[in-house]
Amino acid sequence: MFSEDSAAEGAILIKSIIMYSSSPLAFHIICDKAAQEYLEKRLSLLKHPQHDILVRYYRIPQEDMKKRIEREGALHTDHSAGVPGLMKLFIHEILPPTVQRAIFIDTDAFFISDPTQLWARFKALQPGVAVSMPSHPEQFAPDWHHANRICSCIMLLDLARLRELRLMDSSHYREDSQHSPALAPPAFKSMFGEPVPDGDSGRMKYDGVKLGDQGYWWAIVSHRPEIFEHLPYDWEVSSCLMDMYHTGLGDDDVDEETERRTQLHTNNDAEKGRTILPKMLHFNCLDGVDRYYEWPGWKDPGNDLARRWLPAVRHHVGFKWIWLNQPASTATLQVETLFDVKFADELFSESRSTAGGGPQ
Template sequence: MFSENSAKEGAILLKSAIMYTSRPLHFHIICDEAAIAYLESRLHLLTHPVHPVVVRFYRLTRQSMADRISREGSLNTGHAAGYPGLMKLFMHELLPDDVEKAIFVDTDAFFLTDPALLWEEFSYWGPDIAVSIPYHPNLAIKEWYNASEICSCIMLLHFQKLRSFRLMDSSIYRADTSGLYPPALAPPTFTALFGPPGPNGYHHVALGDQSYWWAIVSNRTELFHPLSYDWEVTSCLLDMYNTRLGADGTTEEEERRAMVHLEDTPYEGKVVLPKLLHFNCLDGDALYYNWPDWSKPEVGLTIRWKAAVEYHVGFKWLWLNRGRKKFPMDVQVVLNPKFADERFAEAHPDKISKSE
């Protein structure tokens, strides 16, 4: 979360997870000072949650981001998210090594159900799986190298596995003489999709980190497990699979017949049961809940989900104090966290070739 606006959206995501959770929650937030200030103004209202909540802020400078991308050597992006967006490729490096796995969700989304159900998806993985992302083979767009077939807006990531094969490259890793690790996994997948990098890096990477994740999972399919569309009901599809609030007596067969955008996908013939709403691709305001068309009752997305947006935005943080026991809030700020390649260089100075 880089900026107060991203924190305003992200606060609703955090709030929804706390509303519905059946387990303790740990939030790891890579962010700037503005985001910390806004989120702390909300978190201090939380004194009696049903389950303990731990929050770790990792305050990262833009220079630190730029330096890590420079050490990778070839990353480029045409996406508006810029360097902060590319940090989605480095979360396993920034978070402590004892964080084995994590759920990533974009800030412009919120849960409709218990996030523990999403965490349980890890238990269904095979031994080689390291990444789970929604997969849409029916949404291929060639000028985007078909990176539109996934959405890195929500990902399940096994950080320990990503660390074990050094997902992202670094000049430090290229100078590592220890022999303890194989060459970084990502570069050959990037070259396979985009071709070799030029002087300014890979060309036409229009979707930022999503393009790079697509290069990784499409070329190393043994690491990839598609995530159910239940967890990605997205406003990029304004009809949202044609599911909506209302008609509470709808049968499964009626819902199945109404579904759209499922042809030629792993979920053809199934019913999407919304568990997380993602309000991306809405133009007109920096904050999705201020989208101008929410005021137009005839707009399809407004008909389907305006009530859900208003409820989750308006649900007071004070109302989350539903527990009988007072939990001390565990909120800490990690200043200027170091990336894994920097920590490796500090721990093994004798293993780094001086020529690099």
């Protein structure tokens, strides 16, 4: 979360997780000062959580993020998320090795069910799988290298496996000839070709990458499909598909077969014949606003998206933080802030220097 606007959205996501969770929670929030200050005001209202909660802020300056991208060698983005958006490729390097798994979720989403169900999916992943996200094989966008066939908006990340694979490259890693090369460069070159000069900057870049980090994730999972697994659409009911699979609030007595027959965009091997049962809503692609709940379309009584989902948006935005308190609970809220955050490649370089190692 980099900006107050992203924190305003992310606070609703965090609130929804606390609302529905049947398990203790740990939030690892990579952010700037403005985002942290916004979140702290809300979280300070939570005195008696139902379950133990850890909130850890990782404060990384923009300059440090840019330097990590430069050490990779050729990453580039023209996506509105900018440099912070590319950090989704480095979560395994930012979070410490003690955090072995994590769920990443874009800020413009919220749960309508227990997130413990999503965490349980880690146990169901096939051996060797490092990342699970929704996939849309029927999508078609040659100019994007078909990067819309996945959505990195929600990802189950086996961080330990990504570290083992050495997902992203770095000049620090390239100095050590005794270690295996990173996974990503061959994937990027296979999809985008060799890096080309980036104008007058003197840097190299992969050309034609669209959708920010998602374009790079698409190259990775296309090149190494054995580390990828589809995540059911229940966890990504997305307004980028404006019809949201044609599901929504209403008709509370509908049966699954009737619901299934009205669904859209589900005729693929991963979802064929299955009824979408929404568990998380994602309000992306609502252009013109910095906070999805301020989208003008919500005020249009004839808007189909508003008719189906506005009550859910209003409920989760307006649900008061103080209502999360459970006075009889003995659970605690623990808050930490890490300022001197170093990427794993930096720690790797420091460890080699301490051990007396140098370029081989």
